[in-house]
Amino acid sequence: MENKDSTVKLVGFWVSPFVQRVRWALKLKGIEYEYIEEDIFNRSHLLSELNPVYEKVPVLVHNGKPLPESFIILEYIDETWKHDPLLPQDPHERATDRFWAKFAEEKLLDAAWIGLCSEDDEQEGAVKSSIEALEKIEEKLKGKNFFGGDRIGYVDIIIGWISYMLPVWEEVASMKIYDPMKFPAITSWISNFREHPVIKEEYLPSKDEMIVYFQWRRKVLKGTFPPMWKTKGKTATFQD
Numbered sequence: 001m002e003n004k005d006s007t008v009k010l011v012g013f014w015v016s017p018f019v020q021r022v023r024w025a026l027k028l029k030g031i032e033y034e035y036i037e038e039d040i041f042n043r044s045h046l047l048s049e050l051n052p053v054y055e056k057v058p059v060l061v062h063n064g065k066p067l068p069e070s071f072i073i074l075e076y077i078d079e080t081w082k083h084d085p086l087l088p089q090d091p092h093e094r095a096t097d098r099f100w101a102k103f104a105e106e107k108l109l110d111a112a113w114i115g116l117c118s119e120d121d122e123q124e125g126a127v128k129s130s131i132e133a134l135e136k137i138e139e140k141l142k143g144k145n146f147f148g149g150d151r152i153g154y155v156d157i158i159i160g161w162i163s164y165m166l167p168v169w170e171e172v173a174s175m176k177i178y179d180p181m182k183f184p185a186i187t188s189w190i191s192n193f194r195e196h197p198v199i200k201e202e203y204l205p206s207k208d209e210m211i212v213y214f215q216w217r218r219k220v221l222k223g224t225f226p227p228m229w230k231t232k233g234k235t236a237t238f239q240d
């Protein structure tokens with residue numbers, strides 16, 4: 001367990017799926033930490049100091065040393081507190097997990113976010129692309145409780161947002177990406193993930209608050225992205 005002299009702080013934003021990953025990882029490892037809420041629309045000096053390159057949350061601060069970017073933070077947590085590993089030990093399996101995490105981020109999260117913030121053809125393209133990504137994830141999850149098998153791990157945490165945030169984006173933007181009939185493996189993964197004793201206990205933003213927040217984000221961001229389907233797949237990212 002956590003060394004008494006070590007301090008862990010997490011700078012976050014209540015509705016960020018990237019911050020949520022770090023919360024889950026810390027909880028799965030049983031690491032105590034101080035949570036510091038940041039107003040990302042009125043950034044503090046603290047965030048600019050801790051993450052001068054991107055000025056985004058999450059930032060993990062371990063013994064005074066800051067680290068940004070959810071993927072990197074998750075790996076750092078796994079390497080620092082080795083019990084209850086998130087990534088497999090075998091190098092090829094580790095690399096494969098990283099592949100799926102990257103795939104899900106670039107092909108699903110980014111596309112679904114564009115879907116949330118667009119309409120008409122642009123939204124249609126984003127929805128199509130998101131469904132194609134879900135099809136690949138469905139194949140990968142077939143016959144398994146979690147991504148890596150029976151234990152929850154790195155990829156589950158990375159794609160965990162699908163289990164509670166994707167339905168909100170769909171509702172807010174009147175789009176349909178996830179169909180439980182078409183994606184039975186993802187459906188059972190969602191229930192395994194949400195019912196996991198540690199995940200179940202961790203904070204999640206309420207659905208009502210997410211709806212209000214994302215309605216506002218959609219309104220502000222609609223039409224502000226460059227047409228993604230004309231830029232060779234280079235997409236705008238969450239919170240751009």
Ligand SMILES: N[C@@H](CCC(=O)N[C@@H](CS)C(=O)NCC(=O)O)C(=O)O
Binds near residue numbers: 040
């Ligand atoms: N790739 C980053 C994305 C982090 C990110 O986009 N964070 C958003 C909150 S959801 C943010 O801090 N936005 C503030 C801004 O863009 O100024 C990660 O995985 O940590």
